[in-house]
Amino acid sequence: MYTVKEIFYTLQGEGVHAGRAAVFCRFAGCNLWSGREVDRAKSICRFCDTDFVGVGPDGGRFACSAALADQICRQWQGLGGTPYVVFTGGEPLLQLDEALIAALHERGFEVGVETNGTLAAPDGIDWLCVSPKAGADWVQRHGDEIKLVYPQTGLLPHDVDTTGFAHAWLQPMDDCARAGNTAAAIDYCMRAPHWRLSLQGHKLVGIR
Numbered sequence: 001m002y003t004v005k006e007i008f009y010t011l012q013g014e015g016v017h018a019g020r021a022a023v024f025c026r027f028a029g030c031n032l033w034s035g036r037e038v039d040r041a042k043s044i045c046r047f048c049d050t051d052f053v054g055v056g057p058d059g060g061r062f063a064c065s066a067a068l069a070d071q072i073c074r075q076w077q078g079l080g081g082t083p084y085v086v087f088t089g090g091e092p093l094l095q096l097d098e099a100l101i102a103a104l105h106e107r108g109f110e111v112g113v114e115t116n117g118t119l120a121a122p123d124g125i126d127w128l129c130v131s132p133k134a135g136a137d138w139v140q141r142h143g144d145e146i147k148l149v150y151p152q153t154g155l156l157p158h159d160v161d162t163t164g165f166a167h168a169w170l171q172p173m174d175d176c177a178r179a180g181n182t183a184a185a186i187d188y189c190m191r192a193p194h195w196r197l198s199l200q201g202h203k204l205v206g207i208r
């Protein structure tokens with residue numbers, strides 16, 4: 001059984017694939033925050049910008065990988081090109097398994113994943129983005145890109161080993177201090193250029 005908050009068609013807003021059409025499949029639930037505001041301040045991850053609780057109007061419960069893969073297929077609106085799905089959440093690696101990845105591959109999709117890196121990724125993922133969190137176990141130390149939300153007390157870019165990743169991003173924390181966080185990230189990337197700036201383009205242009 002897969003529990004999905006929402007499935008929607010948009011453009012990837014972050015990282016190397018920013019601007020690419022993708023179906024987003026947002027799984028419900030996370031291991032670093034309950035998703036309830038009353039728990040935020042006492043959680044490991046406190047800055048989350050996402051509602052991943054329960055099953056939304058564009059989500060559902062899916063009994064098998066084929067049923068979820070079919071629903072993702074129905075959301076793809078591209079003509080030509082390679083269909084792309086991004087599994088996110090919440091924490092997708094609590095639910096994503098090799099059967100679901102295989103079902104998407106059978107339907108012609110490339111599979112991207114956004115994970116907090118606390119769980120080992122299953123085989124078969126085509127694009128893996130790892131975003132480690134201060135105070136959380138960091139298990140998945142290789143992938144295609146690392147995307148560090150900046151700044152995080154206790155997880156300075158200087159102390160992060162990026163050698164397992166082809167691309168390294170600093171993404172300004174979106175909170176009440178976003179403008180200052182962005183200026184600080186720009187300054188950091190100019191001083192340490194193996195880090196590059198990732199802006200959340202979907203928020204800038206007002207798409208989902």
Ligand SMILES: C[S@@+](CC[C@H](N)C(=O)[O-])C[C@H]1O[C@@H](n2cnc3c(N)ncnc32)[C@H](O)[C@@H]1O
Nearest residue numbers: 047048049050089090091114115116131173174
């Ligand atoms: C909502 S998370 C879901 C996937 C996974 N749980 C993770 O943390 O990577 C998707 C992406 O948004 C980033 N993110 C979450 N809250 C953010 C915020 N307030 N500002 C900037 N990026 C944020 C995460 O670090 C992650 O890269």
Ligand SMILES: Nc1nc2[nH]cc(C(=O)O)c2c(=O)[nH]1
Nearest residue numbers: 011012013014088114202208
């Ligand atoms: N457009 C768009 N791009 C994204 N890239 C990562 C996202 C996420 O929440 O994982 C996200 C998202 O929520 N929307």
Ligand code: SF4
Nearest residue numbers: 030033045048090116
């Ligand atoms: S780990 Fe990801 S989904 Fe979970 S609370 Fe943090 S940013 Fe949100």
Ligand SMILES: [Mg+2]
Nearest residue numbers: 049050088208
């Ligand atoms: Mg998001």
